Amino acid sequence: PGFTTAVLQYDRRIRLNSMLIDSSNVLKRPDLHRMMEMAAQKLRLMGGTVELVDIGEQELPDGQTLALPKVVTAQFGNDPNKHTVCVYGHVDVQPAKLEDGWATDPYNLTDINGNLYGRGASDNKAPVLAWIHAVEAYQALNMELPVNVKFVIEGMEETGSNGLDAMILAQRDTFFSDVDYIIISDCGWLSRRPALTYGTRGNCYFYAEVEGPKQDLHSGVYGGTVIEPMTDLVGILGECIFSGKILIPGIREAVAPLSDEEWRMYQDIQFDIDNYKNKIGVNELMYSNKVDLLAHMWRYPTVSIHGIEGAFSDPGTKTVIPAKVTAKFSIRQVPNMDPAMVKKQVTDYLHSVFAKRKSPNKLKVTMVIGAKPWLADTQHPLYDAGKAAVKRVFDMDPDLIREGGTIPIARTFQDVTGKSIIMMPIGGFDDGLHSQNEKMSRYNYIEGTKLFVAYLNEVSQIKHTSV
């Protein structure tokens, strides 16, 4: 009871860190190292036991190696009579450029009408800071933490968490040995109603490269005599999906059927279709009813073609026959798909439709990411504690939702540590992750901090036997 009021007093102290580092840009790597050092220093100053864990190097496509940003681990409290939670977060961000269509400088946090705009504001800076503030809140009020709190903070999430899997495996019997529960807040609500997340889709990301002439050719001079790689590539991509139906054999067959229970659960979830349409600016979605939409967002696979490397992509005209073109596309993974099987299905299918073209060009299909989906048991005490904390702070029940995106680390934590995981989002449904004008509202930031404070208290009351 006392702490909710107390946390309110703490409100005005919280602030967002404006140092936003795009982890995909290798030129910014020194800044990323500084960012990790800043995060470590912050946790040290709060009295945590902090380590900057070296996770080795990254190999670049040109063969050069580059040091990965260290992973920050921290520990607050080590009372063996208390539960120990481990909070995971990341401090790197997606790329962003003002000219992509941002209304404000994406790298300069800007407060407009209670919304804090900036790249990474919601993904994942504010949630990480809210967890830090939750610990600070107990400290500021001279209250003992009800559970031991550990942090794992990385700087490569946006480019595939390179090195983190190995680090978790290496520290399974040390840093992670006394962890009871893992908490991830790298996601968002579905509506204005708070939510707990119990599943994510995985992702198989493919490169399909078609190579023909040894160099780009003038389309006037050579057009008509060579079989163009771009024509081949567009042709085979066009056979992968039609109006949302995946045409690659075996993909749809592997998907777990929608149960009646799920159907009923989806029916009860608060989801405003018109609002969703307005937000993304379309008149018509792939499906017109709520259950189909939620199911295809969360528990069915989808194919997205992201773009083509090697072709002409600038404004204006160029009369070129590109010599080597590489399509980037991905298939979101759901139970019971298996990335190794999907790799084979996609590779075999693309080669078979390519073979029908009888092209002398060379096709190479590579799966560069193969991340499994993750699914939790919503009946677990960890989720009961989450429901109670939401009730306490927001005075309502949370929606139980899944996430269409991929948080591969959830699956790794589950597979390596065997511990239970909960995803507890505080980001708004309209925060624009990975998109232009990403933001975090002050409301979600502050109430989210309170939620975390309350949650630590609820988790402390889970009976040890039920772990």
Added chain:
Amino acid sequence: PGFTTAVLQYDRRIRLNSMLIDSSNVLKRPDLHRMMEMAAQKLRLMGGTVELVDIGEQELPDGQTLALPKVVTAQFGNDPNKHTVCVYGHVDVQPAKLEDGWATDPYNLTDINGNLYGRGASDNKAPVLAWIHAVEAYQALNMELPVNVKFVIEGMEETGSNGLDAMILAQRDTFFSDVDYIIISDCGWLSRRPALTYGTRGNCYFYAEVEGPKQDLHSGVYGGTVIEPMTDLVGILGECIFSGKILIPGIREAVAPLSDEEWRMYQDIQFDIDNYKNKIGVNELMYSNKVDLLAHMWRYPTVSIHGIEGAFSDPGTKTVIPAKVTAKFSIRQVPNMDPAMVKKQVTDYLHSVFAKRKSPNKLKVTMVIGAKPWLADTQHPLYDAGKAAVKRVFDMDPDLIREGGTIPIARTFQDVTGKSIIMMPIGGFDDGLHSQNEKMSRYNYIEGTKLFVAYLNEVSQIKHTSV
């Protein structure tokens, strides 16, 4: 007789101008203005009557306007008893970057084993200079020019010759009124044998834009609920061409049938298929016999997909659903295709295949270039003079060839002035126009200059009645 020997003495004076300006880069426009001024000054110093003709402004996509580079006109001699030829050339170049795969700096002319490497070396700097040297050769030897020689030199050829059509139309009854023949050397040989060119393909260049959400979306979060513009675009592009066969109704039907005479002519042309394959680095071409290859290079249409703007085109992975994507593709035009008809055929067809997808996205098809093909009469005295000049300099008969690329200005000269046109290339068959490592050999540059000197002499002997 005397002048061939004399020209040999002139050999060592010739040199390539290393100022190579990419006309598509608006930031380089001041350099392009300087380039035109340099060309004008060169012709002035030779004693020509020179004008820098203002051709107005260009409107950029953002609505800004930018002064077009002036067109240089020059005149040497105005004897009404002589024929007057007008040489057309351009001094702008295609874009080039060292990292595209150049072995040498593309903007620094580099001599390696008698080849002069640099962007624009063959397209179109050396031919323009060779014409200038041809006039200089007569001057250096104190020989009177056998014909009056005019020059039209522009700086926007590589981006569509903006403003030139209007300038030609405006000066039809002034600068062009006394011109008898127009000579263009903006093309190349087909083999080591010299050639005269009697036709070019035109080009209809299209943008197909598919627009969906109002901004880019995260493919994990939104994938499965929105109909993705990229899927639609790839799908409709894939229905335009299959293994070299154009699927757009009406296109193939409009093409003039291959005559027996053409077939025989193509049979006699020197064309080394293996060499051609090696040059472009492919094992297999669209056709395996010479006549089919030449015909599809010169007198059949072809579809090239150049690339897609608005999608993810960088190295690495990005999990984005692009909101608006624009395919750039072009169809080479041949007799008897009509660009206005092709525009309708392409637009109607794309909309019809798009309609079958029942997508809520918006498709917009725009034809941004619509250039007609050009075809000359090889029995014209202008071509007889060309054959004689080739015989004189190279001691062999030229191949009569066509050009797969587009030189829209040929068609404009023909339509506006009604004068006969000849294309007289001096570039090598392996010069790599618009490609990496473009070059001009010293051999072609020097012998080409001699060819022009000889040609002026041959043209002077055309009987006036035969014009």
